[in-house]
Amino acid sequence: MSTRKVAPSILSADFARLGEEVERVAPEADLLHVDVMDGHFVPNLTIGPPVVAALRARTDLFLDCHLMVDNPGVLLGDFADAGANRCIVHIELGDPRPLFAEMRERGMGVGLVLNPDTAVDTVLPYLEEIDLLLVMSVNPGWGGQAFIPEVLDKVRVARKAIDDARLPVEIEIDGGISETTAPSAAEAGVDILVAGSAIFRADDPLDAARRIRAAAWPTAA
Numbered sequence: 001m002s003t004r005k006v007a008p009s010i011l012s013a014d015f016a017r018l019g020e021e022v023e024r025v026a027p028e029a030d031l032l033h034v035d036v037m038d039g040h041f042v043p044n045l046t047i048g049p050p051v052v053a054a055l056r057a058r059t060d061l062f063l064d065c066h067l068m069v070d071n072p073g074v075l076l077g078d079f080a081d082a083g084a085n086r087c088i089v090h091i092e093l094g095d096p097r098p099l100f101a102e103m104r105e106r107g108m109g110v111g112l113v114l115n116p117d118t119a120v121d122t123v124l125p126y127l128e129e130i131d132l133l134l135v136m137s138v139n140p141g142w143g144g145q146a147f148i149p150e151v152l153d154k155v156r157v158a159r160k161a162i163d164d165a166r167l168p169v170e171i172e173i174d175g176g177i178s179e180t181t182a183p184s185a186a187e188a189g190v191d192i193l194v195a196g197s198a199i200f201r202a203d204d205p206l207d208a209a210r211r212i213r214a215a216a217w218p219t220a221a
């Protein structure tokens with residue numbers, strides 16, 4: 001049973017007016033997606049703990065930090081101190097268990113993410129240890145890329161594994177989500193839709209978030 005949430009990704013917001021941008025979408029945001037990029041794991045360089053701390057002072061929304069960094073271990077303490085509610089780490093970095101332990105110890109939720117080219121089998125052994133599985137539907141690095149529909153097969157496999165084992169793990173999808181692509185993601189069993197450019201680059205971001213939700217889950221709208 002899907003939990004049906006929309007997570008605006010602030011990567012596509014106007015960083016010079018970040019507080020206002022967040023407040024504008026807050027009524028339709030179940031949580032906020034914060035893209036942390038270090039210029040190494042991905043070429044782009046974005047934001048870190050100081051910006052999370054500034055957001056924390058401005059909003060009560062759940063702050064979900066997607067760590068696209070080579071060495072998340074050295075940053076987890078700073079994100080926890082900044083007020084992050086959860087961090088999401090990439091399986092491509094290798095054994096995530098030490099990171100999970102540190103996140104739990106610091107009171108944060110645990111997320112695990114896999115890239116479009118990474119097999120779903122790599123994350124299935126960790127389902128009992130995580131709160132969130134993030135399936136990337138673009139190659140990470142930038143907002144505004146085209147949705148890769150083939151990743152939905154991985155969502156279906158993960159959905160079945162989670163439901164069969166009755167685990168309280170949410171499935172999130174990130175990249176190229178819009179009114180057009182959201183229905184297929186919802187149908188595959190996604191719980192949380194991340195959307196950056198489709199929300200913050202719209203003329204009316206609040207309405208855009210509402211439309212994505214309604215397109216994905218028409219009966220719940």
Ligand code: DX5
Nearest residue numbers: 009140141143144176196197
């Ligand atoms: C991409 C990021 C995404 C990004 C999505 O590396 O992980 O969260 O903000 O942006 P859109 O929704 O524009 O594809």
Ligand code: ZN
Nearest residue numbers: 033035066174
């Ligand atoms: Zn992201």
